[in-house]
Amino acid sequence: xxxxxxxxxxxxxxxxxxxxxxxxxxxxxxxxxxxxxxxxxxxxxxxxxxxxxxxxxxxxxxxxxxxxxxxxxxxxxxxxxxxxxxxxxxxxxxxxxxxxxxxxxxxxxxxxxxxxxxxxxxxxxxxxxxxxxxxxxxxxxxxxxxxxxxxxxxxxxxxxxxxxxxxxxxxxxxxxxxxxxxxxxxxxxxxxxxxxxxxxxxxxxxxxxxxxxxxxxxxxxxxxxxxxxxxxxxxxxxxxxxxxxxxxxxxxxxxxxxxxxxxxxxxxxxxxxxxxxxxxxxxxxxxxxxxxxxxxxxxxxxxxxxxxxxxxxxxxxxxxxxxxxxxxxxxxxxxxxxxxxxxxxxxxxxxxxxxxxxxxxxxxxxxxxxxxxxxxxxxxxxxxxxxxxxxxxxxxxxxxxxxxxxxxxxxxxxxxxxxxxxxxxxxxxxxxxxxxxxxxxxxxxxxxxxxxxxxxxxxxxxxxxxxxx
Amino acid sequence: xxxxxxxxxxxxxxxxxxxxxxxxxxxxxxxxxxxxxxxxxxxxxxxxxxxxxxxxxxxxxxxxxxxxxxxxxxxxxxxxxxxxxxxxxxxxxxxxxxxxxxxxxxxxxxxxxxxxxxxxxxxxxxxxxxxxxxxxxxxxxxxxxxxxxxxxxxxxxxxxxxxxxxxxxxxxxxxxxxxxxxxxxxxxxxxxxxxxxxxxxxxxxxxxxxxxxxxxxxxxxxxxxxxxxxxxx
Numbered sequence: 295x296x297x298x299x300x301x302x303x304x305x306x307x308x309x310x311x312x313x314x315x316x317x318x319x320x321x322x323x324x325x326x327x328x329x330x331x332x333x334x335x336x337x338x339x340x341x342x343x344x345x346x347x348x349x350x351x352x353x354x355x356x357x358x359x360x361x362x363x364x365x366x367x368x369x370x371x372x373x374x375x376x377x378x379x380x381x382x383x384x385x386x387x388x389x390x391x392x393x394x395x396x397x398x399x400x401x402x403x404x405x406x407x408x409x410x411x412x413x414x415x416x417x418x419x420x421x422x423x424x425x426x427x428x429x430x431x432x433x434x435x436x437x438x439x440x441x442x443x444x445x446x447x448x449x450x451x452x453x454x455x456x457x458x459x460x461x462x463x464x465x466x467x468x469x470x471x472x473x474x475x476x477x478x479x480x481x482x483x484x485x486x487x488x489x490x491x492x493x494x495x496x497x498x499x500x501x502x503x504x505x506x507x508x509x510x511x512x513x514x515x516x517x518x519x520x521x522x523x524x525x526x527x528x529x530x531x532x533x534x535x536x537x538x539x540x541x542x543x544x545x546x547x548x549x550x551x552x553x554x555x556x557x558x559x560x561x562x563x564x565x566x567x568x569x570x571x572x573x574x575x576x577x578x579x580x581x582x583x584x585x586x587x588x589x590x591x592x593x594x595x596x597x598x599x600x601x602x603x604x605x606x607x608x609x610x611x612x613x614x615x616x617x618x619x620x621x622x623x624x625x626x627x628x629x630x631x632x633x634x635x636x637x638x639x640x641x642x643x644x645x646x647x648x649x650x651x652x653x654x655x656x657x658x659x660x661x662x663x664x665x666x667x668x669x670x671x672x673x674x675x676x677x678x679x680x681x682x683x684x685x686x687x688x689x690x691x692x693x694x695x696x697x698x699x700x701x702x703x704x705x706x707x708x709x710x711x712x713x714x715x716x717x718x719x720x721x722x723x724x725x726x727x728x729x730x731x732x733x734x735x736x737x738x739x740x741x742x743x744x745x746x747x748x749x750x751x752x753x754x755x756x757x758x759x760x761x762x763x
Numbered sequence: 764x765x766x767x768x769x770x771x772x773x774x775x776x777x778x779x780x781x782x783x784x785x786x787x788x789x790x791x792x793x794x795x796x797x798x799x800x801x802x803x804x805x806x807x808x809x810x811x812x813x814x815x816x817x818x819x820x821x822x823x824x825x826x827x828x829x830x831x832x833x834x835x836x837x838x839x840x841x842x843x844x845x846x847x848x849x850x851x852x853x854x855x856x857x858x859x860x861x862x863x864x865x866x867x868x869x870x871x872x873x874x875x876x877x878x879x880x881x882x883x884x885x886x887x888x889x890x891x892x893x894x895x896x897x898x899x900x901x902x903x904x905x906x907x908x909x910x911x912x913x914x915x916x917x918x919x920x921x922x923x924x925x926x927x928x929x930x931x932x933x934x935x936x937x938x939x940x941x942x943x944x945x946x947x948x949x950x951x952x953x954x955x956x957x958x959x960x961x962x963x964x965x966x967x968x969x970x971x972x973x974x975x976x977x978x979x980x981x982x983x984x985x986x987x988x989x990x991x992x993x994x995x996x
Contacts, residue, residue, distance in 0.1 A: 297864055298864070304851065304856075305849070305851055308851040308852075447847035448843050448846075448847050451841065452841070454813075454836065455811065456862075456864035456907075457836060459833070762813050
């Protein structure tokens with residue numbers, strides 16, 4: 295088998311046309327890798343500069359009312375990881391920057407299914423475009439006449455006369471073309487790794503490994519299926535047409551059809567509906583700027599009772615701060631409720647979409663690729679949760695300062711000093727560990743393995759029916 | 764070495780080989796003459812194990828080609844009408860590759876010796892096959908069979924399209940191979956070449972062996988006359 299693989303590689307190396315295509319491809323690949331890496335590095339640099347600038351501004355606050363500071367707010371950034379250059383996933387839609395402000399939570403109203411649509415990748419020179427669309431096309435073009443050409447030239451007969459068994463030849467041909475795809479994949483990962491040696495950590499290595507496995511399985515399924523057609527169809531053109539048809543269905547039509555269906559099966563509220571629902575729920579709560587409602591009265595009575603005084607002016611603390619924190623807590627409950635519902639729908643959408651992998655391995659590949667690269671919607675949600683947790687702590691610190699920092703109720707002119715603002719810690723993004731989200735991608739890996747298995751069975755069956763003459 | 768007993772083969776009701784009996788012994792060259800569709804290639808493909816006979820037995824060195832396909836193929840050197848090798852490899856690289864496929868590993872010197880023995884000029888050994896003539900490719904094809912120490916050679920129209928010189932070289936090579944103990948079965952249209960190379964000649968018509976004779980017993984012109992008569996009747 296090794297001899298046949300070696301010989302196929304000889305063809306790749308010695309055929310001027312193939313070598314030119316391969317070199318052109320590798321160059322394009324390298325350009326995309328460099329551009330991707332450059333973009334990631336530029337973005338991270340910009341984020342770092344912006345983060346430092348914002349922190350500097352925050353720490354330079356001499357004196358400010360804590361509530362004013364809550365509205366002054368800040369921005370948090372999600373740095374892109376090494377794999378972002380290979381598959382930026384939904385980042386271009388969701389972005390990596392979020393604002394942190396009092397009363398205002400960040401929302402996710404874009405559909406997970408919609409983000410599966412990666413047609414927008416066309417037209418942009420990105421590694422994911424090359425790895426998901428162009429490499430497979432190249433593999434199809436290399437594989438479609440692999441067996442047929444041997445058959446038509448009579449070399450297949452000669453190979454069999456040398457004692458080779460047909461299955462050996464078929465699998466060797468499949469593996470040799472698969473290895474071509476793997477070589478391109480390794481090249482892109484290797485270049486990225488070398489460009490980011492200082493930013494490699496163990497979790498990223500695991501992610502890279504699963505990223506590699508996902509593509510490896512997909513390429514195998516694609517090569518195997520093309521070789522199968524090359525065995526079964528008498529005419530090479532028919533094998534090519536069949537496989538190109540499948541490629542178009544897999545990469546363009548099927549994902550779009552499934553995406554639309556999934557969005558209908560598990561409907562997400564529109565942004566307007568979502569916001570109105572949030573607003574309605576929140577308006578029932580206490581609002582520091584709108585103190586005349588029942589809950590405010592109840593809270594007021596509670597606090598007065600606690601401090602054993604008759605009026606707010608007698609309180610040793612600032613009731614406005616307590617009121618705003620209470621509103622914040624209620625707002626958090628509202629957000630948790632709506633965000634939770636939204637997450638459930640997104641989860642259902644994702645799960646339904648993932649099931650499409652049983653018919654289309656490309657869907658599993660895209661899910662796994664974005665997921666292992668840490669740039670799918672799930673990872674974005676994890677980022678949102680981190681930001682929201684930070685926001686809650688941040689606003690609570692400000693409200694508590696407003697309440698217990700020394701001012702009295704109604705004293706909106708009171709200001710906290712510089713050391714207080716300096717003591718509030720900045721947002722530190724914690725990359726999501728692959729172990730905590732791996733379960734979400736098992737189904738994608740299983741389907742890719744399933745396709746590898748199915749294709750192997752097809753190859754074995756095809757070999758048995760292979761016409762030598 | 765080569766033995767066919769009462770072999771029948773038909774395709775979709777059309778008989779390609781009818782009750783064929785043939786035998787080729789060690790050191791012997793048998794030429795099969797016949798028009799297109801006479802059953803020459805079908806006979807060779809049954810010997811190669813690519814076609815199964817409907818009835819009768821096909822044996823190589825006492826091995827049934829149906830039951831022992833792999834073992835039988837290891838004994839056979841097959842040279843088709845067009846030896847299409849890998850054009851991006853040189854003659855010696857092609858030989859090396861096919862030898863390795865058969866599990867044989869030879870040194871460069873040994874490979875060169877095989878090619879020399881089969882008449883391929885030394886300066887051609889390292890040229891790419893794309894630059895070879897048909898005759899040169901045939902020589903590499905024979906070298907592949909020779910290197911695997913085939914006991915049986917099956918040639919399907921080997922001289923077709925060869926120039927007289929190349930054809931003559933091929934004849935000498937086949938004689939040499941037979942003299943070393945191999946059994947050679949050669950299917951051809953070329954009456955004169957068959958008469959010159961083969962020890963025995965069989966004439967196939969519509970799948971039946973209608974005449975078998977020794978080359979020595981007939982002159983080239985007589986053979987041509989005989990062949991044409993059989994074809995007309």
